[in-house]
Amino acid sequence: MLHTTLCDLLGIEIPIIQASLGPWSTPKLTAAVSNSGAIGSLGTVLLTPGAIRAQVRRIRELTDRPFVVNFSQRSFSEDGFAAALIASVPVISFAHGDPRQLPRRAHEAGALFIQVVKTVREAREAADRGVDAIIAQGTESSGGGGTVTSLCLLPQVAQAVAPLPVIGAGGVADGRGLAVALMLGAQGVSVGTRFVASTEAGISEAWRRRIVEAESEDAVRMSCVGQSVGAIREVLPVADIVRRTVGDAVATLCGARSFVRPVGPPRTARGFIESKPETNARTATRVVARR
Numbered sequence: 581m582l583h584t585t586l587c588d589l590l591g592i593e594i595p596i597i598q599a600s601l602g603p604w605s606t607p608k609l610t611a612a613v614s615n616s617g618a619i620g621s622l623g624t625v626l627l628t629p630g631a632i633r634a635q636v637r638r639i640r641e642l643t644d645r646p647f648v649v650n651f652s653q654r655s656f657s658e659d660g661f662a663a664a665l666i667a668s669v670p671v672i673s674f675a676h677g678d679p680r681q682l683p684r685r686a687h688e689a690g691a692l693f694i695q696v697v698k699t700v701r702e703a704r705e706a707a708d709r710g711v712d713a714i715i716a717q718g719t720e721s722s723g724g725g726g727t728v729t730s731l732c733l734l735p736q737v738a739q740a741v742a743p744l745p746v747i748g749a750g751g752v753a754d755g756r757g758l759a760v761a762l763m764l765g766a767q768g769v770s771v772g773t774r775f776v777a778s779t780e781a782g783i784s785e786a787w788r789r790r791i792v793e794a795e796s797e798d799a800v801r802m803s804c805v806g807q808s809v810g811a812i813r814e815v816l817p818v819a820d821i822v823r824r825t826v827g828d829a830v831a832t833l834c835g836a837r838s839f840v841r842p843v844g845p846p847r848t849a850r851g852f853i854e855s856k857p858e859t860n861a862r863t864a865t866r867v868v869a870r871r
């Protein structure tokens with residue numbers, strides 16, 4: 581099983597956040613993800629304050645676990661935000677803008693606050709605002725991912741705001757992606773497109789079919805899917821997506837040891853790493869002593 585500081589912060593078992601899917605992140609999907617041990621997010625785009633209250637109530641009927649309510653600067657409603665705080669939601673996430681005083685208000689209401697960023701500068705600014713965790717969203721993501729890839733953004737953000745927990749987003753659709761994000765310094769991942777192709781997502785059958793039939797390059801031609809779309813071949817229940825993602829991440833992390841083959845003990849503390857192809861064609865790591 582995987583366990584990170586993000587699990588401790590959010591009170592969850594699995595370091596996976598189901599990202600907001602706007603109008604398609606229904607209470608059913610949010611609760612199913614939280615019931616799996618990860619954490620679901622309710623999107624508030626297009627929701628009135630009354631609808632936010634009703635959907636939060638519905639989530640609580642379906643799960644007693646923590647969940648996230650997501651807001652975006654692009655469609656921010658002060659009344660909607662206030663409704664979420666009055667409903668004592670456990671976690672707020674915020675995307676596409678400076679959160680200003682929102683983290684402080686969330687904290688006063690007893691909620692945690694997670695900020696979505698697309699650059700290192702945004703990450704530093706969010707840290708200064710007192711957020712509890714940061715989602716570093718690469719350009720591979722389906723919506724508003726900025727211009728920097730996850731591979732490059734994630735380690736830079738993790739270094740810039742340490743020890744604040746950082747969550748990788750954009751392009752993660754399976755356990756290999758989760759494993760890589762952890763290796764790059766993340767404490768978990770935020771996943772959107774993979775959860776669109778779940779049985780619980782509130783989308784049409786035609787859309788589900790298009791996702792599982794899409795090829796790697798099709799993301800640019802399809803709206804509301806990320807570049808991971810070509811890796812998604814099955815519509816699955818949320819519980820299976822989460823279970824497989826964790827299992828594959830653990831297998832990937834354990835398997836990574838096969839790439840490392842120390843050759844003899846390093847002779848001095850000043851040893852350095854030399855990487856060279858071995859006869860079995862696998863790249864091994866050789867520890868040699870500097871003269």
Ligand SMILES: Cc1cc2nc3c(=O)[nH]c(=O)nc-3n(C[C@H](O)[C@H](O)[C@H](O)COP(=O)(O)O)c2cc1C
Pocket residue numbers: 599600601602603604623625650651652675676717720721722723749750751752770771772773774776804805806807808
């Ligand atoms: C169908 C769909 C709708 C989305 N709607 C929103 C939204 O309303 N607000 C938002 O901040 N992000 C939205 N996103 C972006 C996700 O929250 C998340 O950041 C992104 O999906 C992560 O990248 P991935 O799709 O590669 O996993 C949406 C993503 C998808 C796939």
